Amino acid sequence: MDFWESDDLAEHREAARAWVEANVRPEWVDEQRRSGCHQTMELHALLARDGILAAGWPPQYGGGDVDPGFAAAVFDECARLGLHFDGWATTVMVLHTVQHVGTEAQKRQYIPAALRGELLIALGYSEPDSGSDVAAAKTTAVRDGAEWVVNGQKMFTSTAQVCSHVFVLARTAPDAPKHKGLSLFLVPTDAPGFEVQPIHTLGGQVTNATFYTGVRVPDTALIGEADQGWSVMRVALVYERGVSSPTSVERTVADDLAAWAREARRPDGTAVLDDPLVAERIGRIAVEEEVSRLLGRWMNWNAAKGGVPGPEGSMRKLFWSEAGQRHFSEALDILGAEGLLAPEAPGAPAGGMFEHDFRNAVVTTIYGGASEVLRDIIAERHLGLPRSRPSL
Ligand SMILES: Cc1cc2nc3c(=O)[nH]c(=O)nc-3n(C[C@H](O)[C@H](O)[C@H](O)COP(=O)(O)OP(=O)(O)OC[C@H]3O[C@@H](n4cnc5c(N)ncnc54)[C@H](O)[C@@H]3O)c2cc1C
Structure with missing residues (x-):
């Protein structure tokens, strides 16, 4: 079964790709890497203009009629190009919080403005x-x-x-x-x-x-x-751990690595991918990427049922971030010296993505709840294990 194409966004992917093709400038990916700012305001304005930011929100707070599946598919396609939306992701977390605890006036003040792209x-x-x-x-x-x-x-x-x-x-x-x-x-x-x-x-x-x-x-x-x-x-x-960030589908390291290994040659002329040990390692990465993705879909499914998300967000964040670190470490191991070529270097495999993302993966187990803290949450709140430290 092909989970990728049988997912609930599949029917929107073609339209989403067309939107991305018509609106997204590829140089924005390089710009984000160069500037280190994981939010492109020009793109944000376009997402607001076409009602993509407002998809799925209640009409009284500025929600529009764009299908949330289409909106999610657009974010996924952008993420696959390597674009981040960190500012919008944090905005969405705060908007959900305002929706839960804010006054009616605050909901009407902040949520519509954010959905129009005027507030980040x-x-x-x-x-x-x-x-x-x-x-x-x-x-x-x-x-x-x-x-x-x-x-x-x-x-x-x-x-x-x-x-x-x-x-x-x-x-x-x-x-x-x-x-x-x-x-x-x-x-x-x-x-x-x-x-x-x-x-x-x-x-x-x-x-x-x-x-x-x-x-x-x-x-x-x-x-x-x-x-x-x-x-x-x-x-x-x-919400920080439990609501899908827009970049909910990660770029697949396994796909990029396999594409490189298919072309790259060993000194004896054979393709790197012909080495069964390399193929097995890439296969293991693909399996873990699929687990991350399914944990994300479980989390989204739970969130879509309403209410505040449960511990599945912590579980997914813990698995995804730690698996990502393993994957990029494996990737650099397989690539050898070539893997150390940075995005600016000519001939860098996958445009230098492996080197860049290896460094980027280091911080993912720190922000949004460090791994040790997430383990505590899962142990205590999900599994009901006793607290390992005194209450303060
Ligand atoms: C790239 C990046 C972006 C970030 N973005 C934001 C942001 O936008 N807004 C924001 O407010 N913060 C942000 N953070 C901060 C992030 O949330 C904190 O770094 C994180 O909460 C850890 O806090 P700390 O750095 O003070 O480390 P500490 O809390 O001092 O932790 C140090 C180590 O001790 C461990 N530890 C701490 N407490 C426990 C415990 N109870 N049990 C077991 N182990 C424990 C930790 O897991 C970690 O390994 C960002 C961090 C990074 C690196």
Whole structure:
């Protein structure tokens, strides 16, 4: 059975390919690699123009009549070219959170604007001293009349350089226990006192440190209740792990590797793919890629049934990210010295994708919940195993 073509997007793939052919400029892939910014605003505007961002959202919040299957197929086709949509992925997570915990006015203010492509939201949770232990955030927000004043620093605020807002986790009750005095705000990046500085990562992605010095936001920027931010964060984090990001179908390493091995020759003139050990290793990669994809479809299916996603998002993120690291390591092993050629190098196999993605894979087991933390979540919340550490 060919799962690839029997999937529920199959009927939309032809139309999606035609959309991509007509609208997507191939140089955007190189541009993302060169700039390290995993969000192309020109493409984002086109996705908004054609109602692809709005697909599947309720009409009262700006949802349109584009078929969500077509929209997903467009994102998949773009992802297969190597394009990322990190800014839109984080925006979707926040929109779902607003939909769950926001006021009616906030839903009508933020969701339609984002679906029109006018609002893009980065996640401002991590700080220099708190990542996995996100509730230890030290950034503060103090009420001043009908406004809040935000002060502090966030680390790894990815795509903030192109976003209109950051979803900032701030301490609003400094004397309350760690998980009890937090709140979340949608902070505009053009507000006075906001500053963004790039952080270059091993994977080529440029993320950011963001600084907040006396940044003023109105009370309407508070998402959820004041001091109840931990329960808002729980919804947001579940969406981060559990909702399909638009790039839900990964490029297949096995396909690219097999294409290279079919052409590449050993010194004795035989094709690399004729080596049964190479074929077996590529076969194992293909199997794990299929498992990742099916875990993604399981997750999407559960999400489509409504409600907040369950632990399947953590399971999929853990498997996908760790398998990806194994795959690129295997790929470089099979490719030998050629595999080290970077995307700019002439003759680099698969346009240098193996070298680039090997580096990029390193960070995938850190962001969106580090592997150790995800294992804890699966063990405790899914399997019901006892906690391995004292409750704080
Ligand atoms: C490329 C990139 C992009 C990112 N983008 C964003 C973003 O957009 N917004 C944002 O807010 N953050 C972002 N992050 C931050 C990311 O979420 C954190 O790096 C992550 O949560 C880990 O936090 P830390 O770096 O402080 O490491 P730590 O939390 O200090 O972890 C260090 C090590 O200790 C382990 N560890 C920690 N706690 C436990 C535990 N309880 N049990 C067992 N092991 C544990 C971890 O698994 C890890 O191996 C990004 C990070 C990267 C690398």
